[in-house]
Amino acid sequence: MFKKLVYFVVTAVLVFSLLQISAFAKDSTITVNPGQIFNIFDYLKDVGDKLTVIYSGDNSKVIYKVLAKGTDEKGDYILCETTGEPNWNNDPPSQQKFYLPYVPHKIGTVTYTTKDGQVTEDMLSVKYATDDVQVLGYLEGLYTDVNVISIDKVNGIPIRQTQYWYFANFLPQSEREYLASRFIDGTAFEWPSIFYTINVNGKQIHYEQYGAMPYVKNGRMMIPYRALFELGFGLPENQVIWNGDDYSVTVIKGNTTIKLKIGDKTAYINGKPYILDTAPELKLDRTFVPLRFVSEGLGYKVEWIPDSGQRAGWGTVNITGD
Structure with missing residues (x-):
């Protein structure tokens, strides 16, 4: 009886572990026409996901299977095993990283004045810079824009009351126009x-x-x-x-x-x-x-x-x- 119980538990664990990889994995097939573009991340998200792409022009196939997910200096990625059919040369499957598209997020708002009036807009993140550095970059971009007369607020707070108060010290407009003319x-x-x-x-x-x-x-x-x-x-x-x-x-x-x-x-x-x-x-x-x-x-x-x-x-x- 004890041996049967142990066998049942071991079997259940094995089945459950396989279910995590296979039963919940998606197996998708799409047909792509010549010139058609598709987003691989619409179909492949988790380990075990599989995508078969049939190219209608010659009925060839490329099969992608997710082996792992990870992050490196370039960003988040999925590691796929890729095979092609027909495989005339019997080439072994290759492995390829596909990087998830970067989705910018809002890091704050900035209010500034131009010759046409006051503008408030969102500051969005960029992939290879921290939010703090990006705020500085955004403010410096406005500071060196000859069409910007003043930077007024950061996140709704008057700029002179923020840690970025020195960006409120604007050069005379004549000098700003002179410097802008020297852009190379x-x-x-x-x-x-x-x-x-x-x-x-x-x-x-x-x-x-x-x-x-x-x-x-x-x-x-x-x-x-x-x-x-x-x-x-x-x-x-x-x-x-x-x-x-x-x-x-x-x-x-x-x-x-x-x-x-x-x-x-x-x-x-x-x-x-x-x-x-x-x-x-x-x-x-x-x-x-x-x-x-x-x-x-x-x-x-x-x-x-x-x-x-x-x-x-x-x-x-x-x-x-x-």
Whole structure:
């Protein structure tokens, strides 16, 4: 009696496990005409699902069977065993991954103003970016759109009351039109960019605290000087001196003194003149200085690491030294 009971239980488990794979699996057959397109995911969803596709043109067949489901760097997929009929060469079944189409989801709303009035629209996710990065990308896209006069709200909250408040600082329209005219292949590095990561000895500079973002001009990265000197290098205010009379910045670190002047391509290190590729500039009530020149002038090493995906406006600056 006990042996019969054990046999019954084992048999039941085996049958149930097979049912999970076969009884509930779908076995579909479709006929496809020449030029007709079909979505394989309308028929194949779970392990064990099978689809036979008959091509009406020559009555040939391709049979797909789902072996596994998974996720990799490209997204969610089903792994199918694929066989063709007729199989003149007796080729063994092949295996192929089919990736599920990405379905964007809503990550928030943004309200902005154009010359034609105010617009509120949904921000949708993209496949290869986190929601946080995509919100930044969406806002930067609006920020660099010459037709956008202002960004007003994020998720219904006035932008100046959100973590994205620095996107409310708009360049004068005349300068926005000038920068838009300099777009080459869809890029214009003179637009401020939140996608530059700047580290000093491994610590990130949160330059957005100063209400302004770095940009690249003439191949040189420009950064708000206080963000670099005070946040990055940890210098006290009495070593970072602004002179409103001649619009100059003087920075003192150890035995080194650097002086730069707005609009002047001549800078001085310990009194010795150096010619800059790009002069310091005043934008959004912030003074921008060439990052590499002042960093190396103070004895630091500067390394630029472009984004691995070669996305324009993305990259990391590593500054190291004492």
